[in-house]
Amino acid sequence: MRFLTVSGPPSSGKTSVILRVIEALQTRQRKIGVVKFDCLLTEDDQLYAKKGVLVKKGLSGALCPDHYFVSNIEACVTWGHENDCAYLISESAGLCNRCSPHINEITAVCVIDNLSGINTPRKIGPMLKSADIVVITKGDIVSQAEREVFASRVKQVNPGAVIMHVNGITGQGAFELTSLFEEASDIETLKGKTLRFSMPSALCSYCLGETRIGEEHQTGNIRKMDI
Amino acid sequence: MSYYDLLPRPLSELLAEHPYIEDFLSSFGLEVEPGQESLQDYLVNLNPDLLEDLGIGAEQLQQSLHDFINGMLALDDPLDQVNSLTLIGGFNKSGTAENLELTLKPGEVICIVGPTGSGKSRLLADIEWVAQGDTPTGRKILINGEVPDSKWRFSTEHKLVAQLSQNMNFVMDLSAEEFVRMHAESRLVTEPEKKVEMILKQANELAGETFLPDTPITSLSGGQSRALMIADMACLSKSPIVLIDEIENAGIDRKKALDLLMREEKIVLMATHDPILALMGDKRLVIKNGGIARIIEASAAERKNLIALEELDNKLLALRNRIRSGETLESI
Ligand SMILES: Nc1ncnc2c1ncn2[C@@H]1O[C@H](COP(=O)(O)OP(=O)(O)OP(=O)(O)O)[C@@H](O)[C@H]1O
Ligand SMILES: Nc1nc2c(ncn2[C@@H]2O[C@H](COP(=O)(O)OP(=O)(O)O)[C@@H](O)[C@H]2O)c(=O)[nH]1
Ligand SMILES: [Mg+2]
Ligand SMILES: [Mg+2]
Ligand SMILES: [Zn+2]
Numbered sequence A: 001m002r003f004l005t006v007s008g009p010p011s012s013g014k015t016s017v018i019l020r021v022i023e024a025l026q027t028r029q030r031k032i033g034v035v036k037f038d039c040l041l042t043e044d045d046q047l048y049a050k051k052g053v054l055v056k057k058g059l060s061g062a063l064c065p066d067h068y069f070v071s072n073i074e075a076c077v078t079w080g081h082e083n084d085c086a087y088l089i090s091e092s093a094g095l096c097n098r099c100s101p102h103i104n105e106i107t108a109v110c111v112i113d114n115l116s117g118i119n120t121p122r123k124i125g126p127m128l129k130s131a132d133i134v135v136i137t138k139g140d141i142v143s144q145a146e147r148e149v150f151a152s153r154v155k156q157v158n159p160g161a162v163i164m165h166v167n168g169i170t171g172q173g174a175f176e177l178t179s180l181f182e183e184a185s186d187i188e189t190l191k192g193k194t195l196r197f198s199m200p201s202a203l204c205s206y207c208l209g210e211t212r213i214g215e216e217h218q219t220g221n222i223r224k225m226d227i
Numbered sequence B: 001m002s003y004y005d006l007l008p009r010p011l012s013e014l015l016a017e018h019p020y021i022e023d024f025l026s027s028f029g030l031e032v033e034p035g036q037e038s039l040q041d042y043l044v045n046l047n048p049d050l051l052e053d054l055g056i057g058a059e060q061l062q063q064s065l066h067d068f069i070n071g072m073l074a075l076d077d078p079l080d081q082v083n084s085l086t087l088i089g090g091f092n093k094s095g096t097a098e099n100l101e102l103t104l105k106p107g108e109v110i111c112i113v114g115p116t117g118s119g120k121s122r123l124l125a126d127i128e129w130v131a132q133g134d135t136p137t138g139r140k141i142l143i144n145g146e147v148p149d150s151k152w153r154f155s156t157e158h159k160l161v162a163q164l165s166q167n168m169n170f171v172m173d174l175s176a177e178e179f180v181r182m183h184a185e186s187r188l189v190t191e192p193e194k195k196v197e198m199i200l201k202q203a204n205e206l207a208g209e210t211f212l213p214d215t216p217i218t219s220l221s222g223g224q225s226r227a228l229m230i231a232d233m234a235c236l237s238k239s240p241i242v243l244i245d246e247i248e249n250a251g252i253d254r255k256k257a258l259d260l261l262m263r264e265e266k267i268v269l270m271a272t273h274d275p276i277l278a279l280m281g282d283k284r285l286v287i288k289n290g291g292i293a294r295i296i297e298a299s300a301a302e303r304k305n306l307i308a309l310e311e312l313d314n315k316l317l318a319l320r321n322r323i324r325s326g327e328t329l330e331s332i
């Protein structure tokens, strides 16, 4: 089974791109599973189910969705493998810009859109900077030159990645992206694999449910601004 | 020259010669002083806690800098020569074979015509992707008679194809000058300031209404944006193949625009509905139902009619200008 992690800022077009890739893979008669991770709510699972692929949904609730991702992804991979999927794709929204679901030796895809502003590539952490494939969406809304300038900003923070333009609505570029998905490595389990980048430790009193503001309530890993 | 040659050199020299290194480091949130320290020492001495905070590992940072510097240095390499582009037919939307092989040479202008939705943009996309039977049309593209290295597909340094797309919108919060400068810097052109000035000047010659360098790109008119994109492409792109998707829809001087884009020996493919542009091409590919249905060579009679068409067009243009300036058209 080929497994790929797809991540990116909210509404960057992850679901749209994955749906277009699914359509292309289905014309090649591949059985596909998708795992969708989110915080509070998602309807993406229904969109996937409509395409006739296997879907699992995980809502992290009060936890950082990427921490939740790592504790569950191994079981999801086993699930996909047991169901004879030729492909398993995970979708997770990067919400804290510092955590990233990307795993060593597993093809890592980051989806980012042209409308997010020229400084956004710099602000996104390992989710973008350590991805193998960066998909840029919503190119239909801007000119070719603006696409190029945006792509050069992405290239600056991840020069080793393959950068592709895909239109999440019409699917232009999705065939091309699918040919890269076909090169993802075959795995049976995630046992022994490691994250590409450690996730920040959440260790202060507020992580543990503290709500009161004030010096006396702050314990653990606390850092102060210079003011 | 490569990344490894730069490593032992002092930052003071490197940052002056390769200013993009500082830009690279600052995009990761790192500061750098142009001192005697070598790039190697700078990288080794970075505080691991700082890197952890910035969300990057030391090894990955070095790998990225390696890829980035080598990519930038590669911009100076001579471009691979493109002597021909061969299009091998695939299938139309009903699955009927196109049955054709068409070879294009530098200096040729090929027009792509056909009703809306027929597949003109798809044909351009097949060429941009250097398709190898792996797109919905099943077409194949050869360069210099061979299946090209797949580096053509992903290289941002040596793009085979420069494209002028249908869409001309901007969303970035930059002035025209800042935008063009950023584009020029990403291409690492020599003397970017001169190039920027030239692009803005040419764009103003193409557009009906002039605009200033500090005009925000988001407030340019359709014609001004198009003019800026055409001048930008003509001055910055080294790609041997140029794809143009419908340049006629805005108030620019089409003929001047095409002259600008065709100055160098390039293979130009242009999707168009405009009779003048269509007749300016050497060949016309007629697209129907997703496939190339016919190839028309421009005949001598057509060429003669081009002159008549241009006269007609100038007449219309004069009338348009009279309307614009508030005159009446009771006598024409
Ligand atoms: N040979 C083909 N087989 C399958 N699908 C095709 C083929 N050719 C084109 N298509 C599809 O048909 C749709 C319309 O094509 P395209 O956008 O290229 O049209 P167009 O001629 O550029 O239209 P417009 O004039 O409106 O810009 C696209 O989704 C494209 O992928
Ligand atoms: N114009 C345009 N809209 C897009 C594109 N890709 C996605 N969208 C739209 O962007 C919105 C968010 O997309 P979605 O796939 O749900 O993003 P996700 O949150 O990253 O999964 C939806 O309304 C999509 O239709 C694109 O390439 N062009
Ligand atoms: Mg989604
Ligand atoms: Mg089109
Ligand atoms: Zn987190």
Ligand SMILES: [Zn+2]
Residues within 6 Å of the ligand: A202, A203, A204, A205, A206, A207, A208
């Ligand atoms: Zn905390």
